[in-house]
Amino acid sequence: MKITFNPDYYVIDDLHIPKLHEHLYCIFDLEGTGILPDRESITQFGAMKYKCGEVGHSTFSTLSRASKPIPDAVAELTGISNADMMTAPAFAEAYRLFSSFIGEKILVTHAGYEYDLPILKRHCEQLGVTMFSNKVLDTKAMFTYIHPEVHEVISTDYLIRHYNINTDGIRRHDALADCGVIARILEHLLREYEERGLDHFTADPNRSIRRFEIPEMYSITDDGGITE
Numbered sequence: 001m002k003i004t005f006n007p008d009y010y011v012i013d014d015l016h017i018p019k020l021h022e023h024l025y026c027i028f029d030l031e032g033t034g035i036l037p038d039r040e041s042i043t044q045f046g047a048m049k050y051k052c053g054e055v056g057h058s059t060f061s062t063l064s065r066a067s068k069p070i071p072d073a074v075a076e077l078t079g080i081s082n083a084d085m086m087t088a089p090a091f092a093e094a095y096r097l098f099s100s101f102i103g104e105k106i107l108v109t110h111a112g113y114e115y116d117l118p119i120l121k122r123h124c125e126q127l128g129v130t131m132f133s134n135k136v137l138d139t140k141a142m143f144t145y146i147h148p149e150v151h152e153v154i155s156t157d158y159l160i161r162h163y164n165i166n167t168d169g170i171r172r173h174d175a176l177a178d179c180g181v182i183a184r185i186l187e188h189l190l191r192e193y194e195e196r197g198l199d200h201f202t203a204d205p206n207r208s209i210r211r212f213e214i215p216e217m218y219s220i221t222d223d224g225g226i227t228e
Helices: 072-078 082-087 091-102 116-127 139-146 156-162 175-195
Strands: 002-005 009-013 024-032 042-051 059-063 107-109 136-138
Touching: 024 091, 024 116, 024 175, 042 091, 042 116, 042 175, 059 091, 059 175, 091 116, 107 175, 136 139, 139 156, 139 175, 156 175
Parallel strands: 024 107, 107 136
Antiparallel strands: 002 009, 024 042, 042 059
8 A cells, every 4th residue: 555645635545455344354543642643652552353244343452651751631632641651561562462463454544544554654663663564444535535525624523423423431532442433433434335336445546635634732842742
């Protein structure tokens, strides 16, 4: 898979996933010290195995010791504190456990082409860890491809509203809890693909996907961190 970034959008190429409704997928999500993948540090892995129409999916979650302090605003958002980092496994160990759980399954994420994959790749390169080579579906791209009429940024909150998903009682911005939300979004997407007679996802470099917007709570500081 190839991802080409531009300031406001990106395009993907060289990705084809047939028989969308038949796979056992592995949904994953990451939390970090901030939203900028070129400078932040991973604090949590979450993953969930998912197959269309099945229930009782197995799950995985682990903290990952960050290489920089967690800003107060991010700690409040994620529920992960600097005290938690004191006993969290190092990234290499957390990633080893995560890799064992996902195996060779097709992965599913949301906005992962912009955040999860770049931040994982940077961590792996810096620490000499081999990055996984699994195919990765992004629910944001899946939605954009069948809804070219929508020009908004396709955030998780947008899809929750669009599909009228009830998230009461869910601890958002916890990696594993967010996997559960992504699973419900994927369920809606697979149903919609089926209704449209689509049984595959094929990347199209002529279709652009809007990049996420940096929330106002984040502003760059001199040391590359964030402040509220």
